[in-house]
Amino acid sequence: MKVGILDSTLREGEQTPGVVFTIDQRVEIAKALSDVGVQMIEAGHPAVSSDIYEGIKRIMKLKREGLITSEIVGHSRAVKKDIEVAAELEVDRIAIFYGVSDIHLKAKHHVTREEALNIIAETISYAKSHGVKVRFTAEDGSRTDLDYLIKVCKTARDAGADRVSIADTVGILYPTKTRELFSTLVREVPGLEFDIHAHNDLGLAVANALAAIEGGATIIHTTVNGLGERVGIVPLQVIAAAIKYHFGIEVVKLNKLQQLASLVEKYSGIPMPPNYPITGDYAFIHKAGIHVAGVLNDPSTYEFMPPETFGRSRDYVIDKYTGKHALKDRFEKLGVKLSDVELDQVLAKIKSNPNVRFYRDVDLLEIAESVTGRVLKPKPPENIEALISVKCESNVYTTAVTRRLSVIPGVKEVMEISGDYDILVKVEAKDPNELNQIIENIRAVKGVSSTLTSLVLKKM
Ligand SMILES: CC(=O)SCCNC(=O)CCNC(=O)[C@H](O)C(C)(C)COP(=O)(O)OP(=O)(O)OC[C@H]1O[C@@H](n2cnc3c(N)ncnc32)[C@H](O)[C@@H]1OP(=O)(O)O
Ligand SMILES: O=C(O)CCC(=O)C(=O)O
Numbered sequence: 001m002k003v004g005i006l007d008s009t010l011r012e013g014e015q016t017p018g019v020v021f022t023i024d025q026r027v028e029i030a031k032a033l034s035d036v037g038v039q040m041i042e043a044g045h046p047a048v049s050s051d052i053y054e055g056i057k058r059i060m061k062l063k064r065e066g067l068i069t070s071e072i073v074g075h076s077r078a079v080k081k082d083i084e085v086a087a088e089l090e091v092d093r094i095a096i097f098y099g100v101s102d103i104h105l106k107a108k109h110h111v112t113r114e115e116a117l118n119i120i121a122e123t124i125s126y127a128k129s130h131g132v133k134v135r136f137t138a139e140d141g142s143r144t145d146l147d148y149l150i151k152v153c154k155t156a157r158d159a160g161a162d163r164v165s166i167a168d169t170v171g172i173l174y175p176t177k178t179r180e181l182f183s184t185l186v187r188e189v190p191g192l193e194f195d196i197h198a199h200n201d202l203g204l205a206v207a208n209a210l211a212a213i214e215g216g217a218t219i220i221h222t223t224v225n226g227l228g229e230r231v232g233i234v235p236l237q238v239i240a241a242a243i244k245y246h247f248g249i250e251v252v253k254l255n256k257l258q259q260l261a262s263l264v265e266k267y268s269g270i271p272m273p274p275n276y277p278i279t280g281d282y283a284f285i286h287k288a289g290i291h292v293a294g295v296l297n298d299p300s301t302y303e304f305m306p307p308e309t310f311g312r313s314r315d316y317v318i319d320k321y322t323g324k325h326a327l328k329d330r331f332e333k334l335g336v337k338l339s340d341v342e343l344d345q346v347l348a349k350i351k352s353n354p355n356v357r358f359y360r361d362v363d364l365l366e367i368a369e370s371v372t373g374r375v376l377k378p379k380p381p382e383n384i385e386a387l388i389s390v391k392c393e394s395n396v397y398t399t400a401v402t403r404r405l406s407v408i409p410g411v412k413e414v415m416e417i418s419g420d421y422d423i424l425v426k427v428e429a430k431d432p433n434e435l436n437q438i439i440e441n442i443r444a445v446k447g448v449s450s451t452l453t454s455l456v457l458k459k460m
């Protein structure tokens, strides 16, 4: 089985509403994609705007210097002008797209099926005459009559394309149909390799991509964090994990995906939900007592692959769903030994406050103190209270940052505010070292650009 990734964060990803990448960001993302090891980077459609053109120019410079190793692909309509612009940049490959379903032929291109075949052949030959590799994209391929789609692929191949991308442009495929479609094309059109470009409108993009691999597709189109037109396409981090798990192939460096996801989250301004697979904050956080008890014995009870594979670590949270195994472990980590009876009492207190979202270590220690009557943590009078004003990156969803800040140990309250700063965080620390650590933790949160700390001196 042969499979690789074409990442289109810089092209399809920038088609997400509200997303624009600066030239510097384009170059940084391309470098990061190459470092992660994607086989191809669709770097943009250079005829669209001068910044995309300039971005590809700089990416090609890094390619020539050996700092980017992925194949660089430029997108192009089936028009000579677009092809010339892409060829001028000396990209490795030009990807020419053309809507081939009857809907697209009629409503967009206003041509017959035969006329479309001529346009496809002519433009591919024209691109080939510039000495580049050519991929043809059968846009809306999933809604194209199969016999005609086969003709389109043969035309593309005969004109010089070595790859054809079958695009599920509106995201309506399902896995069995996808597998069948690709195995038919592979059988009927020898001499070509196929890409799948799967949109996620029905939430099936990853499943369809896996089915396409089974059918013989050798390149999967992805974007980091699943960005793209409407609800996007196959997320790189998810398909890479699925390919590793199901087919045993490490198609990219899995342990670098988290960093890449954060970079694209920052530059795109599209926050990653905490429950996002693989790179979301909660991807390896367990909660239910039964789960935590199992994981403490053997993490594979509730994890399909260890988080370290993705450069991450596991943890668990404590609330009313917790059990005594989790509690015992947490207190042991805090250096506190409780008897079984005391643990049961702490657990009962937790269960009797069902609306608490997260019990932090300080909360647990307080409960344990109230249950045992022992002083389990020093309560020095020099306890420090501070108000930390937080400024967010301009393209970041403030509420997402607020949520991340609220679970940092030591954080007592988080408020979204007006004025020069976006968020006010109330923290308590037992000494300056701890305060320093809390500030570091706040500054490390994705989306935080700067902080200003004010110590509370007196309260009325
Ligand atoms: C499914 C996908 O995501 S495919 C990729 C989509 N990418 C883009 O749209 C890139 C961003 N687009 C743009 O910047 C602009 O639309 C441009 C520069 C490409 C074209 O802009 P304009 O010339 O102003 O045309 P506009 O966008 O309004 O309409 C599209 C035109 O391209 C034509 N066209 C659409 N797809 C193709 C194609 N694959 N090959 C050739 N012509 C095409 C349409 O028929 C229409 O032509 P018309 O003006 O003769 O009616
Ligand atoms: O060029 C491609 O492979 C896909 C084009 C596209 O974005 C789509 O059809 O959704």
Ligand SMILES: [Mg+2]
Binding pocket: 012, 169, 197, 199, 228, 229, 233
């Ligand atoms: Mg698309």
